[in-house]
Amino acid sequence: MFAGSYPLTIDDKGRMAIPARFRAQIAEQFSSQLFITRSHHPCLEIYPAPAFHAVASQIKSMDDRPKADLLNRVFIGSAVECEMDKQGRVLLPQLLRKLARLDSSAMLVGQIDRFDIWDEDLWNQKFGEGSDASDLAAAFAVLKR
Numbered sequence: 001m002f003a004g005s006y007p008l009t010i011d012d013k014g015r016m017a018i019p020a021r022f023r024a025q026i027a028e029q030f031s032s033q034l035f036i037t038r039s040h041h042p043c044l045e046i047y048p049a050p051a052f053h054a055v056a057s058q059i060k061s062m063d064d065r066p067k068a069d070l071l072n073r074v075f076i077g078s079a080v081e082c083e084m085d086k087q088g089r090v091l092l093p094q095l096l097r098k099l100a101r102l103d104s105s106a107m108l109v110g111q112i113d114r115f116d117i118w119d120e121d122l123w124n125q126k127f128g129e130g131s132d133a134s135d136l137a138a139a140f141a142v143l144k145r
Helices: 020-030 049-060 065-076 094-099 120-127 134-142
Strands: 005-009 015-017 033-038 044-048 080-083 089-091 105-110 115-119
Touching: 005 015, 020 033, 020 044, 033 049, 033 065, 033 094, 044 049, 044 094, 049 065, 080 089, 105 120, 115 120
Parallel strands: none
Antiparallel strands: 005 105, 015 089, 033 044, 033 080, 044 115, 105 115
16 A cells, blocks of 8 residues: 655656655565556556556446547556666656656655655645645545544
């Protein structure tokens, strides 16, 4: 399970290091095979290969063909398969970085079976201290805990 938020740096070549605490898990469980794609938010999503294939299967079996076609074009069509290097880095393609407005400071956010990568300033603006808490309060209100 991927959880937590981690400020990271994207180097000049577009590489980003996955936090050490997740590297062994990804290597052991998923042979370091990852997919990076765009989101409906201004961020990127990183999936281990099996989780990405599960989403692709859902899209393939959708009854709503126009929505499935759109997801195929955007979500699947933007996806890039990659592998972590020996230092635990992944290359974020320039086109995807541009779509997510990523520069050098990013926030990697665990999302159970994937990671989101946000521009750090945008993440802090939307979800950090001082952000609008009304949506968050409404979401917590329906959570059974």
